[in-house]
Amino acid sequence: MAELIHHDRVGAAYAWVPPRHEPAPTTPDPAFLLRRATRLIRPGGCFVMRTLVTNAMWRQAAAAGACRAPLSTMRYNDPAFADHPVTYVTRAQSRAYAAWIGGRLPRDSEWTRAAQGDDGRLWPWGDEPADATRANFDEHVDDTTPVGSYPAGASPYGLLDMAGNVWEWVDPDGGGDRPYITRGGAFLNSALMVRCDARFTFESSDGGSYFIGVRVVLPRP
Numbered sequence: 001m002a003e004l005i006h007h008d009r010v011g012a013a014y015a016w017v018p019p020r021h022e023p024a025p026t027t028p029d030p031a032f033l034l035r036r037a038t039r040l041i042r043p044g045g046c047f048v049m050r051t052l053v054t055n056a057m058w059r060q061a062a063a064a065g066a067c068r069a070p071l072s073t074m075r076y077n078d079p080a081f082a083d084h085p086v087t088y089v090t091r092a093q094s095r096a097y098a099a100w101i102g103g104r105l106p107r108d109s110e111w112t113r114a115a116q117g118d119d120g121r122l123w124p125w126g127d128e129p130a131d132a133t134r135a136n137f138d139e140h141v142d143d144t145t146p147v148g149s150y151p152a153g154a155s156p157y158g159l160l161d162m163a164g165n166v167w168e169w170v171d172p173d174g175g176g177d178r179p180y181i182t183r184g185g186a187f188l189n190s191a192l193m194v195r196c197d198a199r200f201t202f203e204s205s206d207g208g209s210y211f212i213g214v215r216v217v218l219p220r221p
Contacts, residue, residue: 009102059076
C-alpha cells in the first residue's frame, strides 16, 4: 500500500512514489558508463497528488490571490462541476497554484514513474486493454468526470486519473520552459493516447484548454 499524506492546505491526498532502484552496470567499459549517465533519468522520490486538482481546490487558491481564475469559467463557476478537474489553466498558472500548495508540477520522468511503476506497463493498471471501467477516454462519457471516478484504473502507487479525463501539465526534465508537455490523455482521446508513454506538446500554454488540467507533487517533509 502506498504511503499517504492528507495535509496539503486544500485537503488533497498524496501518495509516495519512491525513487527508481536500478542495478549498477556490471561492465567496466567507461564509454558504456558515460552513455548510461547521459541517457538515463532517475527521478527521485516525491509525494504525488492522488487525483487532479479540482475546480473547488483551485477556487481556494484564487480566493487567496495565489492564481487567477481559469480562462473560461463556465464550468469553474458551476457547483455541479466542483469535483471535476479544473481546466483552461495555463502552465504558468498551474505552477503558481502548485507553489501556493508548497509543491511544483511533476517533471516528465516523474510523471512516467508515478503512472507506470517499475514494470513498464502500458497503462497505469497494467497491460490489459483500456476500457470504460478503468478510465474516462474515447468519448465514452464525452466530458470530464469527477476526479477519482475510476479506482480500477489506479497506478501502482494508488494514483487516479493518470489515464484519461484531462491531460496534465508537466515540466521538462531538463528545466526551463520548453517544450510545453502534457501527459495522460483526455476524455476525447483513444486508448493509444492514454497510455503511460503518451505525451502531447504545444508551442505555447497561453490559451489553456478544456482538456488540460494539473496535478501537484510535494517533496518529502
